Amino acid sequence: TQLLEQSPQFLSIQEGENLTVYCNSSSVFSSLQWYRQEPGEGPVLLVTVVTGGEVKKLKRLTFQFGDARKDSSLHITAAQPGDTGLYLCAGLTMDSSYKLIFGSGTRLLVRP
Amino acid sequence: KAGVTQTPRYLIKTRGQQVTLSCSPISGHRSVSWYQQTPGQGLQFLFEYFSETQRNKGNFPGRFSGRQFSNSRSEMNVSTLELGDSALYLCASNPPGRMNTEAFFGQGTRLTVV
Numbered sequence: 001t002q003l004l005e006q007s008p009q010f011l012s013i014q015e016g017e018n019l020t021v022y023c024n025s026s027s028v029f030s031s032l033q034w035y036r037q038e039p040g041e042g043p044v045l046l047v048t049v050v051t052g053g054e055v056k057k058l059k060r061l062t063f064q065f066g067d068a069r070k071d072s073s074l075h076i077t078a079a080q081p082g083d084t085g086l087y088l089c090a091g092l093t094m095d096s097s098y099k100l101i102f103g104s105g106t107r108l109l110v111r112p
Numbered sequence: 113k114a115g116v117t118q119t120p121r122y123l124i125k126t127r128g129q130q131v132t133l134s135c136s137p138i139s140g141h142r143s144v145s146w147y148q149q150t151p152g153q154g155l156q157f158l159f160e161y162f163s164e165t166q167r168n169k170g171n172f173p174g175r176f177s178g179r180q181f182s183n184s185r186s187e188m189n190v191s192t193l194e195l196g197d198s199a200l201y202l203c204a205s206n207p208p209g210r211m212n213t214e215a216f217f218g219q220g221t222r223l224t225v226v
Contacts, residue, residue: 001171033214042116042202042217043155088155097168098143098206100215102155 002027004091006103013079014111021074021087021106029091032065032072033100037086046074046087079110114138116205116218124224130191133221135203137184143167143206144186145215146178150199160206161186190223198225 004025013019023032031050035043047056049065049072056063060083062075072089086107090100117136125131137144146158157170161180178188190197200222204215 040219042204042219044217045214048214090155093168095168097160097162098145098204098215099157099160099168099170100145100147100155100204101157102147104154 002091002093002101004089004101004103006089006106008106009104010107010109012109012111015080016078017110019076019079019108021089021108022071023073023089023091023103024071025091025101026070027091027101028069028094029101030069030094031092032069033090033092034063034072034074035088035090037088037105043088043090076108079108081110081112084108084110116203116216118201118203118218118221120221121219122222122224124226125193126226127193127195129193130189131193131223132187132189133201133203133223135186135188135205135218137186137203137205138207138216141205141207141216142184143208144180144184145204145206146186146188147202147204148172148199149202149220155202158188158201193225195225198223 034046037043052067052069054065060077089103093099143162145160149155159169164180175191180186200220202220203218
């Protein structure tokens with residue numbers, strides 16, 4: 001069974017602080033996706049990383065895919081209250097179907 | 113471009129009943145995946161359909177089933193409902209070309225079993 005372990009589960013920080021969320025697995029994935037989900041809505045994609053060692057930046061968010069394509073991290077610089085939400089990592093399995101294995105999620109609260 | 117439409121948004125059912133949920137993917141998308149989201153288990157893959165064929169299935173009992181129609185619309189059915197089936201059921205519309213593409217999620221159907 002493929003699993004993605006995401007940590008931390010909860011994070012409460014002050015505006016302006018930096019944070020990092022981790023996703024780790026013993027399995028190799030075709031790609032790793034990061035989503036953000038608001039209450040009552042479906043997840044919305046932030047980024048997809050495909051190549052081992054890949055780093056992508058989206059304004060204050062930096063995403064990294066491990067060399068072995070088994071782990072990933074999301075780093076937020078100078079967090080703002082608007083960053084508050086549920087962050088989910090998801091690995092696309094290696095078979096030909098479109099199956100995502102999701103991490104348990106990180107609930108982030110950025111206090112003003 | 114219209115998004116993914118899931119109906120109904122909310123549903124309350126009694127134990128033992130069955131329920132059918134519907135998902136209309138984005139036009140041109142032939143792959144539809146279903147996920148169950150609960151506070152305890154997070155988002156779990158139910159199954160994926162592509163061109164009316166089930167390509168993959170998650171670890172759920174046979175009470176959970178699905179199908180896809182020729183227009184790519186998909187339905188999932190849960191029979192003999194249990195309290196533990198209460199969850200947000202999400203449908204994802206998946207574009208062609210797996211690797212660099214994102215899954216577009218609907219708003220979900222919130223199912224409550226009482």
